[in-house]
Amino acid sequence: MQTRKTDSLSVLWRSFRLATWLGWQIESNWADPFLFAVYSLIKPLSSAAILVIMYSVITQADFESPIFPYIYLGNAFYMYVGHVMTGISWAVIDDREHYKTMKYIYTAPVHFPSYLLGRGVARFIIASISVLVTITFGVLFLKISIDPSQVNWGFFLLTLLTGVAMLALMGLTLAGVMLLLVHHMFGVGEAVAGALYLFSGAIFPLEVLPAYLRPIGFLMPITYWLELLRRLLVGKVASSFPTLQSFSNLQLYLILVTLTLLFAMLSFFVFRLCEKRAKELGLIDTVTNY
Amino acid sequence: MNFAIETNHLSRIYKIRNNKKGNAKELVALQDVSLEVHPGELFGLLGPNGAGKTTLIKILTTLLAPTSGTAFVCGYDVVKEAHKIRPIINMVSGGESSGYGLLTVRENLWMFAQFYGLSSKEANQRILQLLEVVGLADRINTKSSDLSTGLRQKMNIVRGFLTDPQVLFLDEPTLGLDVSASRDVRRFIRQWLDEHPERTILLTTHYMAEAEELCDRVAIINQGRVLACDTPASLKHRLQRQAIYHLEISQVNHHYSDDLKTIQGVREFVLRPRDGYTVLELILDRDETLAAVVNSLTENQGRIINLQKREPTLEDVFVDLVGKSMEDVERGNNGVNHSES
Numbered sequence: 001m002q003t004r005k006t007d008s009l010s011v012l013w014r015s016f017r018l019a020t021w022l023g024w025q026i027e028s029n030w031a032d033p034f035l036f037a038v039y040s041l042i043k044p045l046s047s048a049a050i051l052v053i054m055y056s057v058i059t060q061a062d063f064e065s066p067i068f069p070y071i072y073l074g075n076a077f078y079m080y081v082g083h084v085m086t087g088i089s090w091a092v093i094d095d096r097e098h099y100k101t102m103k104y105i106y107t108a109p110v111h112f113p114s115y116l117l118g119r120g121v122a123r124f125i126i127a128s129i130s131v132l133v134t135i136t137f138g139v140l141f142l143k144i145s146i147d148p149s150q151v152n153w154g155f156f157l158l159t160l161l162t163g164v165a166m167l168a169l170m171g172l173t174l175a176g177v178m179l180l181l182v183h184h185m186f187g188v189g190e191a192v193a194g195a196l197y198l199f200s201g202a203i204f205p206l207e208v209l210p211a212y213l214r215p216i217g218f219l220m221p222i223t224y225w226l227e228l229l230r231r232l233l234v235g236k237v238a239s240s241f242p243t244l245q246s247f248s249n250l251q252l253y254l255i256l257v258t259l260t261l262l263f264a265m266l267s268f269f270v271f272r273l274c275e276k277r278a279k280e281l282g283l284i285d286t287v288t289n290y
Numbered sequence: 291m292n293f294a295i296e297t298n299h300l301s302r303i304y305k306i307r308n309n310k311k312g313n314a315k316e317l318v319a320l321q322d323v324s325l326e327v328h329p330g331e332l333f334g335l336l337g338p339n340g341a342g343k344t345t346l347i348k349i350l351t352t353l354l355a356p357t358s359g360t361a362f363v364c365g366y367d368v369v370k371e372a373h374k375i376r377p378i379i380n381m382v383s384g385g386e387s388s389g390y391g392l393l394t395v396r397e398n399l400w401m402f403a404q405f406y407g408l409s410s411k412e413a414n415q416r417i418l419q420l421l422e423v424v425g426l427a428d429r430i431n432t433k434s435s436d437l438s439t440g441l442r443q444k445m446n447i448v449r450g451f452l453t454d455p456q457v458l459f460l461d462e463p464t465l466g467l468d469v470s471a472s473r474d475v476r477r478f479i480r481q482w483l484d485e486h487p488e489r490t491i492l493l494t495t496h497y498m499a500e501a502e503e504l505c506d507r508v509a510i511i512n513q514g515r516v517l518a519c520d521t522p523a524s525l526k527h528r529l530q531r532q533a534i535y536h537l538e539i540s541q542v543n544h545h546y547s548d549d550l551k552t553i554q555g556v557r558e559f560v561l562r563p564r565d566g567y568t569v570l571e572l573i574l575d576r577d578e579t580l581a582a583v584v585n586s587l588t589e590n591q592g593r594i595i596n597l598q599k600r601e602p603t604l605e606d607v608f609v610d611l612v613g614k615s616m617e618d619v620e621r622g623n624n625g626v627n628h629s630e631s
Contacts, residue, residue, distance in 0.1 A: 010407070018404050022390065029392045100388035104449070107351045108405040109377040280355045282304060282348070 008111075015111040019091075019118025026094070027122040044079065044130035045137055051075050051203075052142060066237045069144050073230045074202040076134040080127045081167055081196060081222060086189030087123030088116050088171030092178040096287060103285035113271055116175050117168050124164060135233075146233050156232040159253060163225035166260040169267040176267075176274030182286055202226055205241040221259035228252045292365045294457050294490035295327035295350060300359035302345050302514075319345040321514040323359070327507075330487050332479070334505030335494040336604065338619040342514040343494035344383075347459045350492070351381050363457055377406065379457045382450035384465030387442045391435030395426065395445050398434050399452055406453040413452070420448040423478055440471050447475060451482055460493045464500060476504055496616060498604040510608055512619065517611045522604060529602035529610055532557060533577045536600055537570040542592035549586045555579030560615045567595055571615070573606060 028036055055071060062068070095102040105115065138144035174192060181188065197203070199213065200222040206214050217223050227244050231252075244252065278284050302320040307313070320342045327333040335343045348354035349361055352372035361368045363375045389398050396417055403413035421427040424444045434442060443466060450458055460479070464472035483491060495501050501508050502522045509519040518525060541563075550559050558573040574580060577599075584594065608616050 014404060014407070018401055022393075022401060025397070026390070026392055099390050100386055101390065103348075103351075103353055103383070104381070104388065104402065105405075107353060107376055107379065107381055108402065109373070109407065110405055276355075279353070282354045284353050285348075 011109055012111045012114045015114040016118040019115040020121040023087075023091070023119040023122035024125070027126060040126065040129050041133055044076075044134045047079075048072070048076070048134045048137060063143050066240045068142075069138075069234045069237050070205075070230060070241065071203045072138050072142065072144055073135070073233060074226050076131050076138070077163075077226055077229050078197060078200075078202040079130050079134070080124070080164060081200075081202075082190070082193045083123040083127035083130075084120050084164055084167040085171040085174060086193055088120035088168060089174035089178050089189050091116050091119035092175050094119075096285065100287055106284055112275070113172055113268065116172060120168055120171055124168075144234070145237070150235060151233060155249070155253075156229070159225065159228050159232060159256070162253070162256055162260060163222070163229070166221045166225065166256070166263055169260070169264050173263075173267045173270045176271035179274050179278040179283060180281070182283060182288055196220065196222060199223075200226060201243060205243045207241075207243055219259075221256055221263060224252045224256040224259070228256065292329075293326045293362070294329045294331065295325065295333070295361075295363055295492060297323050297325045297346075297350075297361045298359055299324055300346070300349065300361050301357050302342075302349065302354070303357045318514050320349075320356075323511075323514070323516050325509060325516065325519065327490060327492060329490050330483075331506045332483055332491045332493060332504055334501040334508040335492065335511055336496065336498065336501045336508050336608070337494075337511035338496055338616045340620070341496075341511045343496075343511060344461055345514075346511075347381065347461050347492065347494060351379060351459055352376060378455060379459065380406075380450045380453050380455040381459040381461065382446050382463055384443060384460075384462040384467070387439050389434040389442055389445060391433060394431050394433055395421070395437070396430045398445065399449055402449050403452050408453065416452055416454075417448070420451055423481075424448055424474065440467050443467055444471065444475070447478070451478075454486070455489070457490045457492065460491060462494055462496070464495070464497065472500075476500060480504060496620075498608070498616070502604050508604065510604075510611055512608075512612050518607070525604060525607045526602040529573065529606055532602070532610075533572075533574040533580070534600055534602050534606055535570075535572040535574065535580060536596075536598045537572065537594060538564075538567050538596040539570055539587060540593045540595060541566075541568060542587065542590045546586065546590040546592065549590065550583065553579065553582045553586060556583065558609045558613060560609060560618070562615075562617075571606075571609070573610060 030036075031039065051071065055068060056063075059065065059068075092102075095105055106112065135144070135146070139146055174189060178188065199206075199209070199217045200220050201217060202222075206217040206223065209217060224244070228249060231249055247255070275284075300320055300323040301318070304317040304319055305314040306317055307315075323342075323346065325333075335346065337343050345354065349356050349368060350363055352368055352375055355369060364378055366374045368375060390401075393401070396414075399417045399421075400410070400413050403416070404410070408416070418427060418430070421430055424447060426441060426444050426448070429437065429441060434445060437445065443463075447463060450460070463479070464475050467475060479491065479493070483489060493501075493504065505522060507519065507521050508525060510517045510525070518528075547561055550556055555575040556572065556579060557575055560569075560571040562569040562571075572580075572583065574583070587594065605615065612619060
């Protein structure tokens with residue numbers, strides 16, 4: 001006799017758990033473990049090296065300036081944006097076009113948003129390795145001054161995870177949009193991550209932007225998240241830029257949580273709306289081989 | 291009575307934007323389809339490519355919303371109660387190589403079994419059991435990307451049966467399989483239903499023999515409409531008053547087709563050129579009409595190589611209903627009442 005758990009909570013959990021397992025198999029199994037480990041180290045270091053070289057040329061190697069840790073850490077944590085947000089939405093493309101399994105996943109008793117969020121976990125783990133490697137490299141070789149005894153690690157972890165949850169929810173919105181796109185969906189994730197890079201204060205303070213563009217940055221929870229992560233790691237150096245100077249760490253966190261909650265509601269609403277529309281248009285399992 | 295599947299005046303229209311001005315063209319994929327499938331039935335949807343079979347399956351499996359009408363699976367509305375339908379159904383589509391290539395056959399199947407809430411122990415037992423039935427047990431630890439298309443298809447068939455669904459949708463399950471593999475799959479489908487008499491299968495196919503061999507009842511569908519629905523025997527019985535002939539004739543001039551249309555008593559015919567000869571399938575109102583057909587053939591400088599009177603098949607039923615063979619419909623032949631290929 002078969003035993004099946006069908007209550008909604010267990011469906012939600014198993015969708016997330018299995019998608020996490022699947023995502024990890026996909027992300028980690030494309031190469032042998034040694035090659036995968038080398039790739040995981042080299043990729044973030046290469047991206048950091050490009051930034052450092054550009055900075056060095058422009059500032060005549062002024063690594064003492066507070067703008068350097070601002071840029072370096074902002075860029076390091078921004079890796080989460082690309083990995084988590086586009087990772088979740090990429091699952092739609094992967095299942096539809098690459099593995100052609102979308103219709104079987106969708107018609108299974110799966111909680112679809114949980115499934116997509118689960119598919120992003122592997123990318124989160126890979127991003128975490130990249131961020132850790134990049135920051136360690138910065139501390140060891142580029143004079144990024146982080147005093148572990150001064151860091152409130154509990155608050156840092158809480159902020160980090162809140163931000164990752166916020167990015168996952170933004171990824172879910174993007175996944176909903178992907179369901180509606182057919183031919184031009186491959187570049188959407190990267191385009192959105194690229195656009196947010198400009199407006200989130202990742203590599204320069206918002207004052208650098210024209211005044212009419214700044215409100216976009218202030219509406220983005222990523223802006224507050226990056227600022228808080230920088231402050232928690234390097235303290236006053238990060239808060240020496242005027243953009244968010246008037247806010248305390250706690251205030252920044254509360255803004256982050258409020259915006260995350262708003263994005264959560266918006267994400268589920270937009271996702272369900274897109275899913276409904278995709279079903280009406282017959283796009284859920286469309287394979288274009290584009 | 292609770293039907294396993296029930297549709298009422300179901301229609302589906304696709305809007306296709308086909309030019310830069312954004313004008314949308316409407317494509318009617320399903321039109322006013324009303325069907326009732328009983329629990330325990332192996333019900334076939336027979337029709338050419340583009341007839342609407344897959345669209346119907348997509349609606350019933352909650353992948354696609356209907357434009358109008360209603361559809362129920364095990365009494366649940368496909369639009370409002372999709373979450374209640376999904377745990378009790380499964381589907382398999384033929385002619386595609388779906389599956390996570392980086393996972394082994396066992397891992398692929400285990401994962402899907404888990405999605406349906408089967409315990410790991412039960413899933414592993416069933417995977418082994420079913421893989422043995424379809425002759426794939428020796429590839430259990432092979433990455434699915436290393437399987438041939440046919441073997442991947444077998445893996446997918448196992449995926450469909452693995453969860454022991456109450457209603458199973460098989461969309462052209464033998465498409466792309468070789469003769470021997472198709473036979474194995476057909477035998478397995480029949481065997482599964484014999485062992486689980488309360489389960490229901492909706493099978494779409496454009497292979498007449500497959501529908502005839504497997505299905506308890508068949509709906510013939512073309513251009514989104516159900517043209518007839520009955521047991522294969524009853525459908526063929528409709529043509530029992532007619533005389534059906536299979537002729538192989540020498541090459542004839544192209545006027546012959548026009549001449550056949552003018553002969554009274556020729557109900558339908560299909561001409562198919564083959565290498566060095568032509569096949570003529572005839573449905574006549576009565577045997578006596580054959581003399582006129584032969585005379586016309588002689589007048590067109592043709593001769594008979596082989597002549598056979600035969601029992602009606604579902605192919606004949608289709609020709610009788612549509613006026614063209616299924617092959618011709620798929621090629622987009624626009625002959626009226628008669629067809630040539």
